[in-house]
Each structure stands twice: as structure tokens, then as C-alpha cells.
Amino acid sequence: MLECKVDESFVPSLDEAVEVQHLLAEHKPDHASVDSDAWKHLDIEDFSYGFEYGLKRNCGGLDCNNAQGQEELEFGVLDGLLDEVDEVDDIHAANDISGACKDFLLDVELAEKISDLDCAPHGRLHLGNTSSESQSPGFSGSSNGTHGLSESSTATILGSECKNSSVENKTVKCELNDSSGDKWDYHARENVFTTSHDLENLDELDDAKPLESGISSDDNEKKPVQTSKMSTLLRQKRLRKPTKSSYNELHHGGALTLIKEESLSETITQETLDDDEKLSDLKSKCISGRQKISSPALKHKCLKIGSRNELHHLRGFKSVPREESFTGISTQASFESRPRRGRPKKRPVPESDDEHNASESEDDRAKRRKSKKSADRRKHQRMWTLSEVMKLIDGIAQYGTGRWTDIKKLLFSSYAYRTPVDLRDKWRNLLRASSVQKQK
DNA sequence: CTTAGGG
DNA sequence: CCCTAAG
Numbered sequence: 001m002l003e004c005k006v007d008e009s010f011v012p013s014l015d016e017a018v019e020v021q022h023l024l025a026e027h028k029p030d031h032a033s034v035d036s037d038a039w040k041h042l043d044i045e046d047f048s049y050g051f052e053y054g055l056k057r058n059c060g061g062l063d064c065n066n067a068q069g070q071e072e073l074e075f076g077v078l079d080g081l082l083d084e085v086d087e088v089d090d091i092h093a094a095n096d097i098s099g100a101c102k103d104f105l106l107d108v109e110l111a112e113k114i115s116d117l118d119c120a121p122h123g124r125l126h127l128g129n130t131s132s133e134s135q136s137p138g139f140s141g142s143s144n145g146t147h148g149l150s151e152s153s154t155a156t157i158l159g160s161e162c163k164n165s166s167v168e169n170k171t172v173k174c175e176l177n178d179s180s181g182d183k184w185d186y187h188a189r190e191n192v193f194t195t196s197h198d199l200e201n202l203d204e205l206d207d208a209k210p211l212e213s214g215i216s217s218d219d220n221e222k223k224p225v226q227t228s229k230m231s232t233l234l235r236q237k238r239l240r241k242p243t244k245s246s247y248n249e250l251h252h253g254g255a256l257t258l259i260k261e262e263s264l265s266e267t268i269t270q271e272t273l274d275d276d277e278k279l280s281d282l283k284s285k286c287i288s289g290r291q292k293i294s295s296p297a298l299k300h301k302c303l304k305i306g307s308r309n310e311l312h313h314l315r316g317f318k319s320v321p322r323e324e325s326f327t328g329i330s331t332q333a334s335f336e337s338r339p340r341r342g343r344p345k346k347r348p349v350p351e352s353d354d355e356h357n358a359s360e361s362e363d364d365r366a367k368r369r370k371s372k373k374s375a376d377r378r379k380h381q382r383m384w385t386l387s388e389v390m391k392l393i394d395g396i397a398q399y400g401t402g403r404w405t406d407i408k409k410l411l412f413s414s415y416a417y418r419t420p421v422d423l424r425d426k427w428r429n430l431l432r433a434s435s436v437q438k439q440k
Numbered sequence: 441c442t443t444a445g446g447g
Numbered sequence: 448c449c450c451t452a453a454g
Contacts, residue, residue, distance in 0.1 A: 402443070419448095
């Protein structure tokens with residue numbers, strides 16, 4: 001089971017990993033300055049912190065899913081997973097694994113050394129096959145041979161990973177967490193290595209973004225355009241209120257105060273992540289991932305995203321508790337109140353796979369209500385997902401602030417529940433939040 | 441009907 | 448998100 005899992009998630013994740021990088025780079029332009037800062041600010045502490053909680057985070061995700069009662073999930077399975085995860089958690093706690101990992105992570109140099117050593121000599125690119133092969137024995141092997149095996153497998157992973165992104169690691173990490181705890185020592189090892197490497201990759205990513213040293217080539221083109229547009233939009237918005245003029249007038253009227261793009265980006269980040277959207281998003285993704293084990297692609301996508309999001313959460317994006325927040329569910333509560341240390345900046349992962357369409361509209365609430373623990377007191381409010389917000393931003397960038405229907409039609413055609421007014425409201429909220437944040 | 445803006 | 452006013 002374990003082998004399969006890792007294997008599955010591993011092979012396809014390569015492509016997607018690149019994808020993510022692209023996306024990240026692609027969207028960075030709007031707020032390059034902030035982002036770069038944000039990313040740079042993500043010091044080791046944050047990561048280690050994140051890692052430490054990452055183990056639990058997965059549990060949380062599972063639990064949340066379960067709690068959410070998201071549709072016809074096999075509760076039995078989930079429960080089983082939960083139990084397993086719990087076990088792992090306990091084990092970790094008992095053996096102070098997390099602490100050890102943390103220390104390990106804190107040692108950047110060490111991590112670098114490891115990566116260097118692993119990358120250089122092996123330098124192989126056999127992703128799926130090699131990694132899976134080398135890993136299989138590790139998992140199935142005796143606990144005694146754990147050390148050697150884990151090293152070799154790790155080396156392979158890292159080797160391939162050198163040319164790719166860190167997402168793979170995360171994927172693996174997730175999988176590992178999913179696995180039962182009987183071989184936790186091995187997993188721990190794996191986690192340590194991959195995670196430490198994660199740091200590097202993330203750092204690389206971070207560095208690459210501001211520099212535009214692009215993994216994505218199209219990001220260069222997009223940057224100027226979007227940036228300017230953003231300024232314009234922001235300007236418009238800013239002006240609109242006082243003047244009450246049409247957006248056209250404002251558009252041509254000239255610029256006045258303009259909200260820093262950075263603040264906007266922050267707002268977006270926070271807003272979107274703040275909203276339980278992030279939770280629901282994450283959950284749904286994780287859920288789908290676990291459900292559809294038959295579809296590897298989806299699986300890793302979800303896992304990948306999940307882990308990504310986890311990082312965000314861990315970095316403390318959650319700032320202001322929202323009225324719409326999930327509450328009442330113990331797991332979620334803890335989820336929410338989780339470590340929210342650190343800068344509230346950072347770029348959300350541009351995700352395009354928000355498959356939740358009209359189908360989710362009504363059964364959405366129904367599902368939640370079905371939840372065992374409690375029904376979250378969400379009304380008839382539809383959460384804005386990160387991708388939605390991003391779409392919105394893009395749409396506004398393209399059509400301006402006055403053409404909500406156009407944006408609706410062209411970018412939200414699949415989202416029946418989003419009316420032009422909704423879009424406008426969301427935008428308004430974003431701006432509001434952005435300005436508020438600015439004042440702070 | 442669409443948008444702007446207040447609730 | 449809802450409602451209303453205004454174009």
C-alpha cells in the first residue's frame with residue numbers, strides 16, 4: 001500500500017511540480033516586491049515550525065474532512081486513516097521526533113550538504129521508476145535496514161528532485177503521513193531529509209521569483225501588463241468612492257492615491273486564506289485525493305496542494321478570525337487556532353483546479369450539515385476560493401472595474417453561484433481589507 | 441438589466 | 448449576501 005502510494009504520487013507530481021512553479025512565478029508579478037519579501041522572510045524557523053505541525057496538519061485535514069462529512073466518504077476508511085495518523089502523531093510525540101526534525105531543519109547548512117551530496121554523485125533523473133523502486137524496499141524492509149534504505153531512497157529522490165520542485169517532497173511527505181505508524185522511524189527519516197530539502201527548494205523558488213529567473217518564460221511578459229493594470233485598477237477603485245463617478249471617468253481622470261499592489265496582494269492572500277475557503281479548499285482537495293486513489297493525477301494534485309496550503313497555514317496566514325470561519329468542529333477549531341506566527345504575507349498558490357462547480361452548490365451545505373461533530377454555522381454564503389479570487393483579479397485586470405457582467409461571463413461562467421454583484425462585492429471587500437491592512 | 445453603494 | 452437607487 002505504501003509503496004503504491006508513494007509511487008503514484010511520485011511519478012506524476014513531477015510535471016505538476018513544474019506547473020506549480022510556473023504558476024507561482026506567473027502570479028508573482030503583481031506584487032513582486034511584497035512577495036519576494038514575504039518569501040524571503042520565511043525563515044527557517046517558519047519552516048521548521050511548519051514542519052513540526054505539518055505532521056499534525058495532515059491529521060487535521062483528515063479530521064476536518066471527516067468532520068465536514070463531505071459527502072459520501074467512506075467514513076470507515078477515513079476513520080482508519082485518522083487512527084493511523086493519530087498513532088503516528090503519538091509516536092512522534094513520544095519519541096520527540098518532531099523535535100529532532102526541527103533541530104535538523106534548523107540546520108540549513110546540514111541540509112545543503114545533504115542535498116549536495118545526494119545530488120552530485122547520483123545525478124540521476126529516474127523519477128518514478130527509480131524512486132519507487134528504491135523506496136519500495138525501504139518500506140517493506142525491516143526496521144533494522146531502515147537506515148541504509150532510507151538513505152538510498154532519499155538520495156534518489158533528491159537527485160531527481162534537484163531538477164524539479166519541492167512539491168514532490170511534499171507529496172511524499174503527505175503520503176508518509178498517511179501511512180501507518182509502524183514504521184515511523186523510517187518515515188521520520190524520510191521526512192527529515194525531504195523536508196530539509198524542501199527548505200532549499202522553497203528558498204530557491206523564493207529567490208527565483210523576485211529575480212524572475214524564470215522557470216516560466218511567460219511570466220516576464222505577464223508581469224508588466226498585469227502590474228500596470230493592477231495599478232490602474234487600484235487607482236480606479238480608490239477614486240471611485242469619493243467621486244462617485246463612473247469608472248470610465250476615473251479611468252481617464254487620472255491617478256491619485258493608489259493602493260500598493262503589495263497591500264493588495266497581502267489582502268488577497270489573507271482574504272482568501274482567511275476565509276474558510278482555504279479550509280474547504282484544502283479539505284476538498286485532500287478528500288478527493290484520498291477518495292480517488294485510482295486517479296493518481298488528482299491524487300497528487302490534491303496532496304501537493306494540500307501540503308502547499310499547509311505551509312501557508314503554518315506560516316500563519318490566518319490572522320483575523322472571520323465570521324464565516326469554521327467553528328464548532330473541534331478539529332477545525334484547532335486548525336484555526338493553529339500557529340499563526342509570522343508574517344501575514346506570502347503568495348497563495350495559484351490553483352486552477354477548483355473543480356467545485358455547480359455541483360457543489362447545494363450539496364455543499366448538505367454535506368457539511370451531515371457532519372457528525374457539528375454543523376458549521378455557515379449560511380448561504382459561498383466561500384471564495386483562492387482560484388476564484390485570482391480569476392477575479394485577472395478578470396478585473398482585463399475588463400476593468402466596471403464590467404462585472406463581462407468578468408462574470410468570461411471568467412466565471414462555470415460558477416453559477418457567482419453573480420456580477422458578488423464579484424464586485426468581493427472586490428470591494430478585498431480593497432477594503434487591503435486598505436485596512438495598509439493602515440495597520 | 442447593470443452598476444454603485446449602503447446595510 | 449441583500450436591497451435600493453440610478454444609468
